[in-house]
Amino acid sequence: MKIYFSANHRYLERDLALYREIIGVxxxxxxxxxxxxxxxxxxxxxxxxxxxxxxxxxxxxxxxxDDADVLLAEASGETGFGVGFETAYALSKxxxxxxxxRKTEMDNSYTSGLDRKEIYVCGYERTVLADVLRxxxxxxxxxx
Amino acid sequence: MAxxxxxxxxxxxxxxxxxxxxxxxxxxxxxxxxxxxDDELWWQGICExxxxxxxxxxxxxxxxSGVSTLGVGYELAQALTLKRPVxxxxxxxxxxxxxxxxxxxxxxxxxxxxxNIAKIVGKFLHEVSNE
Numbered sequence: 001m002k003i004y005f006s007a008n009h010r011y012l013e014r015d016l017a018l019y020r021e022i023i024g025v026x027x028x029x030x031x032x033x034x035x036x037x038x039x040x041x042x043x044x045x046x047x048x049x050x051x052x053x054x055x056x057x058x059x060x061x062x063x064x065x066d067d068a069d070v071l072l073a074e075a076s077g078e079t080g081f082g083v084g085f086e087t088a089y090a091l092s093k094x095x096x097x098x099x100x101x102r103k104t105e106m107d108n109s110y111t112s113g114l115d116r117k118e119i120y121v122c123g124y125e126r127t128v129l130a131d132v133l134r135x136x137x138x139x140x141x142x143x144x
Numbered sequence: 145m146a147x148x149x150x151x152x153x154x155x156x157x158x159x160x161x162x163x164x165x166x167x168x169x170x171x172x173x174x175x176x177x178x179x180x181x182d183d184e185l186w187w188q189g190i191c192e193x194x195x196x197x198x199x200x201x202x203x204x205x206x207x208x209s210g211v212s213t214l215g216v217g218y219e220l221a222q223a224l225t226l227k228r229p230v231x232x233x234x235x236x237x238x239x240x241x242x243x244x245x246x247x248x249x250x251x252x253x254x255x256x257x258x259x260n261i262a263k264i265v266g267k268f269l270h271e272v273s274n275e
Contacts, residue, residue, distance in 0.1 A: 054245025084217025
């Protein structure tokens, strides 16, 4: 599958290892990551944050979603305006959607309320993220 | 939400002053529910109510400064998909808002201060009502 990965830019330094682990699993499972913005942003963030060209970010994100079969988001923490925007945009384009969220937030967040036929929301614990993600990718590929 | 509720109430008051009706006025409900733990809330219902309201309305106003939430981004994109006119309010001086990069003919992104926010909302509603 061609997969667009959506996640919060704001705390990239803190979440970089998590995002890299997700991207690594996607690639090891034989999928194609569309628009690897994580490494691009990591080279620029946060030093250039106040000068960031948000229009380019949005255009690239929409282009990536258009090209992808699936949007896979990491949405823990609830501060992801962009993740929410990209999720609804992907939904409007008929893409398959999987959202990963820390298990502790599964029952107490807006994201948990999005779980439905078209959007698969999956809770994970950090220590078993790779296993949960592999199962999610199989489900997205075969069942949704 | 606690620190922003005064801004939200100003927006609601401006809508009402213009003669508009706020569909799903969740602000006061959420303020009351904020006294309860998040895991006692029915998030599926909250999401469904928001989505139904966006379908019903003539225009959508969002406050989308810096650390705004996934729900705001989701609802804004839904509104644009439905071709609703959307006013996105961003605190003046907030250079980090993703919303500022969204280019869509139905979206106005406007920087505000607490002093001018009511005027901005009134101007938007005036434009929408004349369309």
